[in-house]
Amino acid sequence: MxxxxxxxxxxxxxxxxxxxxxxxxxxxxxxxxxxxxxxxxxxxxxxxxxxxxxxxxxxxxxxxxxxxxxxxxxxxxxxxxxxxxxxxxxxxxxxxxLLLQDSAGGVRREPSGGGRAASSMMRSHEKSFAESAVVEACLADLISDFKQSGAWERLQCVELIFVLGWANKDVARRLGTTEQAVANHKFFVVSKLKESAKKARLQNVNLDGMGLE
CATH class of the missing domain: 1.10.1740.10 (RNA polymerase sigma factor, region 2, helix turn helix motif)
Known part of the structure; x- marks a missing residue:
């Protein structure tokens, strides 16, 4: 956005x-x-x-x-x-x-039952933000590295797969390379993203919908 x-x-x-x-x-x-x-x-x-x-x-x-x-x-x-x-x-x-501050500055416990607590939804939102931030930061670092090292094919694969959402075969056709080469580039980037998520202590990061699985 x-x-x-x-x-x-x-x-x-x-x-x-x-x-x-x-x-x-x-x-x-x-x-x-x-x-x-x-x-x-x-x-x-x-x-x-x-x-x-x-x-x-x-x-x-x-x-x-x-x-x-x-x-x-x-x-x-x-x-x-x-x-x-x-x-x-x-x-x-x-x-x-498990103990959270209330609006008066005191401490309260998570309510049990009866639907999802506001604090639970907040943590879910923050986790989503954390995941997005880690993915974004990792991709930015990778793109910078690819530019510095002259890895232009890998850089183009990142743009076509992760930004535009192209399939491997379409990327291979566009770049004039093999689907296996594209798959290798994709695997490299995905492994780096998962490594970054692990370092950030993020568990079960959802990479679906980004061409990452």
Whole structure:
């Protein structure tokens, strides 16, 4: 999904050095980023550090930010990278707490029975975001590596299979190569994606619908 006009306008204002625009960006995304980081790390202080590092990373990457990329996706992609580094330092699998804060700042337990709790749906949404961010970040790194190494056929396969959703045989016909060669390129990329998901401690990542299975 392309970036919205409001995203583009906000980024333009931030680039111009408008302090109010930067604060608006923080106000809009800080809560969601914090919830995302906290659900993975189960530690408020560490989650706050991740969010701060995410915003700082965004400022550093701003000169190279593609305005067509949704701002939310870009920020969550940065956060995902920061989380991967943090989890490597921790050396353990993060867990989601059974005790959650209520709107009054107290602590409550997950309700049992009677349908799916809001917190459960939130975690599902965050897991989906985490998966998307890891896949997006991994593909971006792979594409950069392919360009640097001159692996143009593999790069073209990535674009045709994972972006446009072409079948192997159609890609082979377009590139003038064999279906086996295309399958090898696809297997390489899929293995890298699964490796990234494993490093990010994401279990049972759903790669269906992206030409990845």
């Amino acid at each position: 392309p970036a919205s006009e409001s995203d583009k306008a906000l980024v333009k204002r931030i680039r111009s050095g408008e302090g109010e625009a930067w604060q608006a960006c923080i106000d809009q995304f800080e809560g969601r980023l914090l919830a995302f980081a906290r659900s993975r790390l189960n530690d408020q202080s560490s989650a706050e550090d991740i969010v701060q590092e995410t915003f700082m990373g965004f400022l550093k990457a701003l000169p190279n930010y593609d305005d067509s990329t949704p701002l939310e996706s870009f920020l969550f992609s940065i956060a995902s990278h920061k989380l991967i580094d943090a989890m490597r330092r921790i050396g353990r699998r993060p867990t989601v707490p």
